[in-house]
Amino acid sequence: MKAMKTPLKRVRGLGSANEGTEHFWQQRMTALANIPLTLFFVGSIAALHGADYNTVMSYFSSPIVTILMLLTVLSAVIHMRLGMQIIIEDYIHNEGTKVLALMANTFFAVFVGLACAYALIKIGVS
Amino acid sequence: MADANPGGRPLSPHLQIYKPLFTMVMSILHRITGGALYVGTLLVVWWLVAAASGPEYFDFANGIMGSFVGRLVLFGYTWALLHHMLGGVRHFIWDTGAMLDVPRAQMLAKLTLAGSLTLTLTIWIVGTLVF
């Protein structure tokens, strides 16, 4: 039987199976996007320091601000999920615990992303 | 027990054997700040959802964030974000293959820390005084 599969076919699906470069690339792409987006976010929050409800609402109801905020959330959430995946894979060696932790990581990222997006859109269209 | 080192090759000692070096601490700090930012996104969720919920709940959430402890946490979050961001820039420089030698890696680490502290203080001072 040993000659039936090519060596490449036998290793596909084992080990990193070529997904490592894509993970790395997405980590770097979102990291790059995060730089201007983070500066925009930190600048916005600093400028809103001490502002009342109406000021905050009117700032976040500008379409440009909503779009930039949505982009910030999207990029940050993908980036942090990839980052936490590496941390989990580095420290959790029990296969079952690892799979559960990786799942929880995805759930958390999706929750944070959707909750922020819903709040932003609700403010944006109100 | 099976021989863990069949070829008699030199083994790398475990982490706690090493004297902590500045560059090593900064590497760990990149991971710690990344993890803190991860958990801290819950604060962003809370604040945005509070704003979307109406004036009463927003004032409640804003009041907690504006308290002494709240400000301390937000100050820490600002630093973690900016420190991690500059750490990311450091990674980009290394990705090109540049500044990987010891003297320049150490200089870069110092610049990152000095930069993140300066930026954080500047933003908080400007944010408090001007707005």
Ligand code: HEM
């Ligand atoms: C502000 C701009 C940001 C930049 C430039 C950036 C850059 C990076 C880079 C390059 C890495 C990979 C490090 C490595 O390969 O060892 C990384 C890891 C990570 N980042 Fe970010 N990041 C940013 C923002 C964020 C934010 C907002 C979060 C969370 C909400 C975050 C969470 C993480 C986590 C959890 C890791 C994994 C840490 C590790 O593996 O040690 N990052 N970041």
